[in-house]
Amino acid sequence: MALGSRLWIRSAKAICPVKPLENAEMTGFSFGHAAGADWREAADQCLATLGPVPEAGNLGILYVTDALAGHMGEVLDRFRASTGVTHWVGTVGIGICATGVEYYEQPAVAAMIGEFPDDSFRIFPSILKDLDDFTRRNNDWIKTHQPFLGLVHADPSNPLTEALVKQLAERTVSGFLVGGLASSQESIYLYADELTQGGVAGVFFSQEVGVVTRLSQGCVPIGPHRVITEAQRNIMIQLDGRPALDVLKEDIGEILSRDLARIGGYIFVGLPIIGSDTGDYLVRSLVGIDPQNGLVAIGDLVEQGGRVMFCRRDANTAREDLLRMLTAIKKTLDGSPRGGIYVSCLGRGRNLFGEDSDELKLIASELGDFPLVGFYANGEIFQDRLYGYTGVLTLFT
Numbered sequence: 001m002a003l004g005s006r007l008w009i010r011s012a013k014a015i016c017p018v019k020p021l022e023n024a025e026m027t028g029f030s031f032g033h034a035a036g037a038d039w040r041e042a043a044d045q046c047l048a049t050l051g052p053v054p055e056a057g058n059l060g061i062l063y064v065t066d067a068l069a070g071h072m073g074e075v076l077d078r079f080r081a082s083t084g085v086t087h088w089v090g091t092v093g094i095g096i097c098a099t100g101v102e103y104y105e106q107p108a109v110a111a112m113i114g115e116f117p118d119d120s121f122r123i124f125p126s127i128l129k130d131l132d133d134f135t136r137r138n139n140d141w142i143k144t145h146q147p148f149l150g151l152v153h154a155d156p157s158n159p160l161t162e163a164l165v166k167q168l169a170e171r172t173v174s175g176f177l178v179g180g181l182a183s184s185q186e187s188i189y190l191y192a193d194e195l196t197q198g199g200v201a202g203v204f205f206s207q208e209v210g211v212v213t214r215l216s217q218g219c220v221p222i223g224p225h226r227v228i229t230e231a232q233r234n235i236m237i238q239l240d241g242r243p244a245l246d247v248l249k250e251d252i253g254e255i256l257s258r259d260l261a262r263i264g265g266y267i268f269v270g271l272p273i274i275g276s277d278t279g280d281y282l283v284r285s286l287v288g289i290d291p292q293n294g295l296v297a298i299g300d301l302v303e304q305g306g307r308v309m310f311c312r313r314d315a316n317t318a319r320e321d322l323l324r325m326l327t328a329i330k331k332t333l334d335g336s337p338r339g340g341i342y343v344s345c346l347g348r349g350r351n352l353f354g355e356d357s358d359e360l361k362l363i364a365s366e367l368g369d370f371p372l373v374g375f376y377a378n379g380e381i382f383q384d385r386l387y388g389y390t391g392v393l394t395l396f397t
Contacts, residue, residue, distance in 0.1 A: 029339030029396070030054060031112035031371035033098035038107055039064075039071035043078045046109040053083050054115040059203070061114075061151075061341060062090035062191055063375040067107045069186035073195045075109060085113055087123055089203045090191040091153035091182040093375030095349055097342060100364040102349055102357040102376075110373040112339055114396065119145070120208040126196035129160060131167050138204075145206035147172045149213070151341065151394070152179040152202030153190045156378045162386050164200045169384035172204065177384065178213050178394045180343040180377030210397035212332050215382045216325040217390050218318030218352075219283050219311045221270060223251030228306045234287070236296045239308065243294030251310045260289060265347070268389075269298045270309045283311060283389065313389060318352050319362070322391060326366040329393065337367065337395040342374035344391040349376050363393070 030053055034045030042064075060083065064075055069092050076088060096103050098110040122141050127134050150172055154161045161181070169177045179202060182188045192201035205211060226247055230238035239247040248267075249257040256263055263286065270281040288297040302308070344359060353359040363372065380387040 028054070029112050029114045029371040030057065031098065031110075031339065031373055033096075033101065033103070033108070033110040033373065035103055035106045035108040039068045039075055040078075042068065042107040042109045043075050046111055047079065047082050050083070050111060050113070053085065053113050056115045057083070057085055057113040058087060059114050059116055059121055060085045060088040061112045061373055062088050063096040063110045063373055064090075064092055065096050065103055065106065065108045066092050066094050066184035066186050067105070068092070068109070069184050069189065072189045072191070076191060076195060079111060083113060087121075087193055088191050089123060089151065089153070089193075089201070091180075091375065092184045092189055093377065094183045094185065094346060095376035097344070097349075097357075097360050097372075097374045097376070099369060099372045100357060100360050102360055104350065112371050112373045114339055116205075117208045120206045122147070122204045123193050124201060124204070125192045125194065126155075126190055126199035126201040127164055127168075128158065128199040131164070142171055142204070147204035148174050148176075148207045148209070149211055149394075150177045150179075150202055150204045152177050152200055152381055154179070154181050154200040154381070155188045155190065155198050156181040156183075157188065158199055161200060165381055165386060166384045168200065173207070175384060176213070177202075177381050178341070178343065178392050179381040180375065180392070181379035181381070181386070183346055183376060183378035211394060212329055212397055213382075213392065213394040214325050214329045215380075215387070215390050215392050216318075216322045217283065218321035218348075219268060219270070219313045219389070220317045221309050222312045223310045225272060225307045225309050228302055228304055228308060231302045231304055231306075234297050234299065234301055236298065236302055236308070237294075244296040245289055245291065245294040248289075248296055248310060260291070266312065266314060268311045268313055270311045271300070272307050272309070281309070282385075283313075285388075315352055315354075318348065322359070322362055323366070325391075325393065326363060329395065330367060333367075333395070333397060337370045337397055339371040340393060340395045342372055342391065342393050343377050343380050344374065345380055345389045346376045346378060347389050348391060359391070
């Protein structure tokens with residue numbers, strides 16, 4: 001009995017870095033967002049709402065909906081010519097977002113321009129297979145500026161994406177990347193000073209740039225840790241010496257157990273992170289069950305002796321966890337953020353918070369009306385891993 005699966009399944013709580021602003025005077029960001037009948041109207045309307053470009057604005061972040069996937073190069077050219085800003089990063093999403101608003105299923109653009117200290121960031125084009133060329137081009141800058149964090153976007157079709165993310169994270173002093181996998185029903189493109197495809201691209205920020213980032217997961221454990229006593233690849237055969245399906249039914253309760261078709265997208269499996277002293281865990285989707293043999297399949301490989309727990313995710317838990325995250329990040333701020341980037345999962349947004357941009361409105365209600373742009377991803381990047389069903393908020397302070 002299939003439960004429905006997603007390729008972008010990885011998720012976790014994690015401790016995230018806080019890099020306060022040091023030794024640099026930086027101003028606010030300008031931003032804009034708009035929808036239109038076509039790429040020209042959407043881009044021009046966005047530019048009209050962008051407001052004055054910071055006098056020394058030198059980096060733009062640009063997201064477009066997949067209705068404009070075939071015109072991303074033209075959108076980039078229009079923004080570069082109209083603003084005078086040459087450096088841009090970003091990608092395409094089935095949905096994009098900005099302060100208090102989400103856009104889906106229409107041509108739409110969200111853009112933000114920031115002013116950063118000279119040579120405090122380094123853009124790198126798409127990395128397809130390994131970091132050899134990246135190292136040759138950027139090693140001197142990395143040694144001199146010691147990047148604290150990277151904002152990266154990636155093509156989900158590249159099977160090496162996860163390995164490349166881990167390797168890139170190792171190039172930062174914090175071990176942290178933020179960003180996400182592009183999402184589109186059309187072509188996948190990334191912005192990294194130019195239009196690129198196929199790999200991982202983005203920008204490193206040096207320690208001169210003040211930044212805070214946190215992740216919201218919105219998942220609640222509903223049972224104890226269980227020991228995998230028998231497994232084959234991604235199939236859990238026995239938990240605690242009993243059929244895995246019997247244990248699942250026990251943890252989710254009698255009502256849900258009567259109709260297991262209802263648990264897809266609601267019940268997940270948590271894999272505790274070995275060595276974590278904060279109870280962190282990765283979340284994996286249930287991808288199938290075998291009622292006759294008592295088997296449970298999940299969206300990752302499992303091994304005998306490993307531990308799992310079952311979790312619940314719904315609108316209430318997601319909202320509660322987002323509020324928790326916003327409260328925590330607010331305590332680290334001294335005043336309003338200069339700007340921010342929010343990368344949320346396609347399974348969140350209107351699918352979890354409702355059709356009225358409530359996810360973005362909640363951020364604005366807690367942190368204020370500051371420049372924010374982002375997109376709905378096919379997988380989120382936080383620290384050195386790929387996640388799913390999460391929201392990653394990064395603020396420039």
